[in-house]
Amino acid sequence: MKFKNLRIFGGRAKPAEPDFSRLPQHIAIIMDGNGRWATARALPRTAGHRAGSENFRRIATLCNDIGIRYLTVYAFSTENWSRPKEEVDTIMSLFREYLTEACSELTKKNITLKIIGNTEPLSPDIRELIRETERLSLGNTGLHVNVCLNYGGRAEIVRAAQLLAERVKRGELEPEQIDVACFESCLYTAGIPDPDLIIRPSGELRSSNFLLWQSAYAEFYTTPVLWPDFGREDLFRAISDYQSRSRRFGGLEKR
Ligand code: IPE
Ligand code: IPE
Ligand code: MG
Secondary structure, three states, X not given: OHHHHHHHHOOOOOOOOOOHHXXXXXXXXXXXXXXXXXXXXXXXXXXXXXXXXXXHHHHHHHHHHHOOOEEEEEEEEOOHHHOOHHHHHHHHHHHHHHHHHHHHHHHHHOOEEEEEOOOOOOOHHHHHHHHHHHHHHOOOOOOEEEEEEEEOXXXXXXXXXXXXXXXXXXXXXXXXXXXXXXXXOOOOOOOOOOOOEEEEEOOOOOOOOOOOOOOOOOEEEEEOOOHHHOOHHHHHHHHHHHHOOOOOOOOOOOO
């Protein structure tokens, strides 16, 4: 079985090792704490973003190895533009680096990449890299990685409302035909199952505008560990914790 490959990551089974036969289908991560990680080491915040982007590669590879189907990461929010220009520029350069590398790496790893968010304000070369990487990785059958870039849950919902209003205006849709499924088809995540587990490293207890619609029945998990330090054991602990929860979706516990 696939998860047996984990032995190559070394070590005996840890108590926190999850049940690999009932993994969450979709894990979402708010990759937070890069700045604090750097500050704690007397490094510039940008060094934290670099360490965070390296960790994203490690965690995506691990999720692929254990057989997770969807991984969605919050990389840059619609509010993150308010940071100093130097910090934003570094984050954009890291995307550029990642996307360039992803063009050749993702097919080898059998991973599909999708960028979620409004890519219009991004620089033309990054937009071109996004198109190219998405095209090249389409059809891979392993992990689906969704990177939320210039993403905000509120902006996503407003965009969906605008798309629907336009269809109503054109006479293609009656207002009463708008239901949950119809609305979901206008979100960036159309066709992607809702996240089962949302992880926020760095100890914050808020969503910060992440997957507002899709998180309706997600299980939340937070840890004080900062994102660049969030490793295999932390992921396994989060999954084990998720597996101990009772998900009722408004109904009653199954007996
Ligand atoms: C998350 O780390 C990365 C982005 C928001 C782009 P932060 O930069 O928010 O790190 P902290 O929260 O300041 O430690
Ligand atoms: C959320 O983290 C956004 C990303 C991780 C990309 P922030 O650091 O921007 O959130 P706040 O400001 O602590 O709420
Ligand atoms: Mg933060």
